[in-house]
Amino acid sequence: MGVPTKEPTIETKAVEDTKSIGNTNSPKTKKKRLTTTHRISLGDVTPNNLGQLKRLNSVLFPVNYSEKFYKDVLEVGEFAKLAYFNDACVGAVCCRKEPIQGTIPEQTKLYIMTLGVLAPYRNLGLGTTLLTHILHHATCGTPTAPKFIEIFLHVQTSNEEALAFYQKYGFEIIGTVEGYYKKITPPDAYILSKKLVKNI
Ligand SMILES: CC(C)(COP(=O)(O)OP(=O)(O)OC[C@H]1O[C@@H](n2cnc3c(N)ncnc32)[C@H](O)[C@@H]1OP(=O)(O)O)[C@@H](O)C(=O)NCCC(=O)NCCS
Numbered sequence: 001m002g003v004p005t006k007e008p009t010i011e012t013k014a015v016e017d018t019k020s021i022g023n024t025n026s027p028k029t030k031k032k033r034l035t036t037t038h039r040i041s042l043g044d045v046t047p048n049n050l051g052q053l054k055r056l057n058s059v060l061f062p063v064n065y066s067e068k069f070y071k072d073v074l075e076v077g078e079f080a081k082l083a084y085f086n087d088a089c090v091g092a093v094c095c096r097k098e099p100i101q102g103t104i105p106e107q108t109k110l111y112i113m114t115l116g117v118l119a120p121y122r123n124l125g126l127g128t129t130l131l132t133h134i135l136h137h138a139t140c141g142t143p144t145a146p147k148f149i150e151i152f153l154h155v156q157t158s159n160e161e162a163l164a165f166y167q168k169y170g171f172e173i174i175g176t177v178e179g180y181y182k183k184i185t186p187p188d189a190y191i192l193s194k195k196l197v198k199n200i
Pocket residue numbers: 001002003004028060112113114115116117118121122123124125126127128129153154155159160161162164165166168
């Protein structure tokens with residue numbers, strides 16, 4: 001969705017962990033190394049930890065999300081997740097389902113509203129863990145949760161880090177929306193899409 005705005009300070013534990021993985025501002029070329037004591041896991045978003053998701057998003061994105069955003073996030077099941085580095089909550093993904101009007105049988109796209117990892121924890125595979133989880137659940141249809149035909153999102157045109165990340169996982173730029181963002185510069189967004197069903 002957007003660009004990172006400021007360095008995170010929300011978790012004392014997270015900062016301690018950062019010291020142990022070293023190199024908190026490493027450029028992409030300096031790959032961080034995980035040790036066996038480092039554990040990446042995902043957890044559900046629940047009413048009890050919704051505050052944690054709100055704090056993460058306020059650090060990660062220059063956009064204030066509404067109460068409705070967070071109410072809806074509680075309803076999407078596997079399509080909203082928190083990411084943990086050891087026991088510290090350092091990343092999250094939030095999606096929404098978008099039915100396509102007039103299609104029979106009804107087809108649905110999945111829209112990634114936010115996907116982010118706190119800066120000191122990037123380049124460790126957390127973003128991949130979150131995205132892989134979403135792609136898995138978007139493509140393993142069941143009778144009650146049919147497959148999605150496409151997954152898409154907006155990325156600010158200047159956000160090279162996110163572009164490289166999504167392109168690595170097969171997303172393509174399918175359009176540009178000028179003036180998509182109202183309060184940040186540049187205001188333009190690419191639409192990134194990955195088709196999940198062939199021949200559409
Ligand atoms: C995009 C983002 C989620 C990636 O998270 P991450 O945890 O660093 O991702 P991973 O460690 O799983 O990286 C996976 C791949 O992404 C690509 N990538 C990630 N960061 C990159 C960077 N700075 N430059 C180039 N490629 C990058 C690489 O191909 C990497 O593969 P590699 O490890 O084999 O080199 C993270 O940069 C972020 O939170 N950005 C701010 C929020 C944001 O803009 N979100 C996108 C809009 S919703």
